[in-house]
Amino acid sequence: MTGNVAQSGTAASCDALVIGGGPAGLMAAEALAGLGRAVVVAEARPTLGRKFLMAGKSGLNLTKVEPPAHFRAAYAEASDWLAPMLAAFDADAVQGWARDLGQPVFTGSSGRVFPVAMKASPLLRAWLGRLTAQGVALRPRWRWTGWDGDALAFDTPDGPRALAPRVTVLALGGASWARLGSDGAWAPWLAARGVGLAPFRPANVGICRTWSAHMTPHFGAPLKGVALSAGDLRVRAECVISARGLEGGGIYALGPALRDGAALEVDLAPALDAATVATRLAARPPRETTAARLRKALGLRPVALALMQEVARPLPRDPAALAGVVKALRVAHDGPRPIDEAISTAGGITHAALDDGLMLRALPGVFAAGEMLDWEAPTGGYLLTGCLATGRWAGRAAAGWP
Known part of the structure; x- marks a missing residue:
């Protein structure tokens, strides 16, 4: 064996092992190496950071600048236990980390932070270069296959191998985008060793709906200037009409409620109250068509008008009743798209299964x-910051393990 490992019986010993070469795993490796541990990173895919690179195709939103309490609230039920990790590696820290890698960043009008390069590859190259300079050994095409006794077993280009690390950080992703390496195959291995798991569920994913032919010309069109709500959640964000339903950031933000069966409501005029909408509609000439009234009184775009016709036909003529439809257009749906189409997943290792340093209570010396x-x-920006923050937290805690 070469680099940071030494052969000992049937398993090679190593100081610190990170399994998973995505953002969380690489950040854990950086934290471990920075605190003096000799680190091996095992990654199943031929290259590291594949999901990171995929996210970067749309601009690589690293984090978001907003008040800390608002930022933490995006993590919903996990916000309390994630709070110290997010405070230790907040939006300012993420930006400083990127700049230290030679990647200047900028903050958009919405508070979202992006590299000036607007892609992930320059940052990832610089990051891997820094890790290599720190002595981190990168092992692509090393697929973890579970345990062999007390050792961790791998399929590698050189055949089966086993490692016996002093400390391990698992960062294998959830169960979405299996082609990029996050397939959830690790779940039964951890469950068999007494680690508590919650079922995987799709997150940051579109919802299913079967449209009539009437909607076909609008596939791919964004629904802008709207507010979306489901259950107790409400966001001012756009979404996109797709051939299979609805996609986009606004839908993703409502994911927990939509996944649990809540109805989707669209406010097509969120800057106006219902009374103002009704007044504007009533002021239009009585012979005007309903579509013309909506377009001229409220500035509704063709895709919004088509959606109203699709889900609320026949539209009422009475201004107050029509205003009610505009302000709360209910769009029936058939739940989320399949989990492998999701950007991320809910579920996985439960909080109760972890100590304060993200070590698995059932497996001393193994962190996640x-x-x-x-x-x-x-x-x-929330998803990536969460991965970086938990990776750093687990790596620093693992570095102190005997």
């Missing part, structure tokens, strides 16, 4: 980070 843990957050 990233999407393996049972938390979820919307896109828009």
Whole structure:
């Protein structure tokens, strides 16, 4: 064996092992190496950071600048136990980390932070270069296959191997986008060793709906300037009409409620109250068509008018009744798209299964980070920051393990 490992019987010994080469795993490796541990990173895919690179195709939203309490609220039920990790590696820290890698960043009008390069590959190259300079050994095509006694077993390009690390950080992702490496195959291995798990569920994913032919010309069209609500959640964000339903950041932010069966409501005029909408509609000439009234009185776009006709036909003529439809257009749906189409997943290792350093209570010396843990957050900087923050937290805690 080469680099940071030494052969000992049938298993090679090593100081610190990180399994998973995504953002959480690489951040754990950086934290471990920075605190003096000799680190091996095992990654099943041919290259590291594949999901990170995929996220970067749309601009790589690293984090979001907003008040800490608002930022933490995006993590919903997990916000309390994630709070110290998010405070230790907050939006300012994420930006500083990127700059230290030679990647300047900028903050958009919405508070979202992006690299000036607007892609992930330069940052990832710089990151891997820094890890290599720190002595971190990167092992692509090393697929973890569970335990062999007390050792961790791998399929590698050189055949089966086993490692016996002093400390381990697991950062294998959730169960979405299996083609990029996050397939959830690790769940039964941990369950068999007494680790508490919550079922995987799709997060940051579109919802299913079968449209009539009437909607076909609008596939791919964004529904802008709207507010979306489901259950107790409400967001001002756009979504996109797709051939299979509705997609986009606004839908993703409502994911927990939509996944649990809540109805979707669309407010097509969120800047106006219902009385103002009714007054504007009533002021239009009585012979005007309903579509013309909506377009001229409220500035509704063709995709919004088509959606109203699709889900609320026949539209009422009475201005007050029509205003009610505009302000609370109910769109029936058939739940989320399949889990492998999701950007991320809820479920995984429960909070109760972890100590304060993200070590598995059932497996002393084994820590976990990233999407393996049972938390979820919307896109828009929250998801990636959560992965980086938990990776850093687990790596620092693991570095102190005997």
